[in-house]
Amino acid sequence: MEYDVAIVGAGPAGLQAAIHAVRKKVRVCVLGRRQNSALVKAEIENYFGSPPRTGREMLEIAAKAAAGFGAILLEEDLLTIEMEEGGFKLTTESLREIKAKAIVLAPGVSRRKLNVEGEKEYHGLGVSYCATCDCNFFKRKTVAVLGEASMAASAALLLMEYASKVYWVAKELKASPELMEKVKGTDIELVQAWPTRIYGDQVVRGMALDDGRDLPLDGVFIELGAKGVADLAMEVNIFPDENGFIAVDRSCATGTPGVFACGDVTGRPWQLAKAVGEGCVAGLSAARYVRKEEE
Numbered sequence: 361m362e363y364d365v366a367i368v369g370a371g372p373a374g375l376q377a378a379i380h381a382v383r384k385k386v387r388v389c390v391l392g393r394r395q396n397s398a399l400v401k402a403e404i405e406n407y408f409g410s411p412p413r414t415g416r417e418m419l420e421i422a423a424k425a426a427a428g429f430g431a432i433l434l435e436e437d438l439l440t441i442e443m444e445e446g447g448f449k450l451t452t453e454s455l456r457e458i459k460a461k462a463i464v465l466a467p468g469v470s471r472r473k474l475n476v477e478g479e480k481e482y483h484g485l486g487v488s489y490c491a492t493c494d495c496n497f498f499k500r501k502t503v504a505v506l507g508e509a510s511m512a513a514s515a516a517l518l519l520m521e522y523a524s525k526v527y528w529v530a531k532e533l534k535a536s537p538e539l540m541e542k543v544k545g546t547d548i549e550l551v552q553a554w555p556t557r558i559y560g561d562q563v564v565r566g567m568a569l570d571d572g573r574d575l576p577l578d579g580v581f582i583e584l585g586a587k588g589v590a591d592l593a594m595e596v597n598i599f600p601d602e603n604g605f606i607a608v609d610r611s612c613a614t615g616t617p618g619v620f621a622c623g624d625v626t627g628r629p630w631q632l633a634k635a636v637g638e639g640c641v642a643g644l645s646a647a648r649y650v651r652k653e654e655e
Contacts (some may be wrong), residue, residue, distance in 0.1 A: 506529050
């Protein structure tokens with residue numbers, strides 16, 4: 361599938377980017393699930409010109425508008441972005457391949473935590489939320505990936521290229537059928553349990569499970585949601601700042617040609633008005649980039 365602009369994230373920034381890009385007569389797709397947006401649980405009463413509404417209502421209105429103007433909304437999580445001549449190749453959890461000349465990163469910033477003993481203490485000392493960032497540190501080591509969905513499967517497959525042993529720990533498996541088939545063809549060991557504690561000394565040494573077992577480990581990769589900002593950014597040669605935010609200029613352009621970012625990923629304030637405003641700018645900028653228009 362080929363598009364001019366691929367937008368990663370179906371929250372307010374991503375949907376607004378889609379509306380403005382597609383109205384510039386370029387082919388646009390949006391990747392992501394609206395129900396994963398932080399806006400879903402919000403009550404909005406401070407947005408310009410709008411009566412109080414739920415965030416879910418506002419997302420549905422925006423999605424209908426984007427689709428009405430011609431954007432294609434794909435309710436799938438993104439697995440990888442690859443840079444290639446003339447643009448980018450994006451692969452979704454169903455292993456669908458999408459080609460795009462420009463991309464807009466608007467995935468939000470949430471990273472779900474396990475909230476178990478040792479998680480915070482060993483963050484950066486064996487506990488990681490970014491397999492793409494940290495896989496190289498675990499060559500020939502034993503690691504566990506925690507999570508039920510496609511991102512956990514993708515992380516486990518990536519870590520198999522580095523680690524000597526990979527456990528995939530989950531109560532139930534909800535990854536796409538395509539990824540499950542790939543996992544079955546590997547030595548990834550499925551563990552149907554859930555952690556109660558991560559332990560170690562100066563670094564992670566293991567994890568206790570709710571079925572009474574202990575897994576001796578060097579690393580724990582927590583993959584409880586869609587792909588995070590750091591993973592996405594590094595795949596297109598962008599390195600977030602110390603707070604995990606992506607730097608952009610006034611046109612929402614990043615340091616990588618053809619890559620734009622908007623919304624919570626660019627920093628505070630985490631407000632709907634800011635996300636929508638930046639989405640407008642990023643969508644227009646991406647369309648101009650594709651059409652080779654001057655500012």
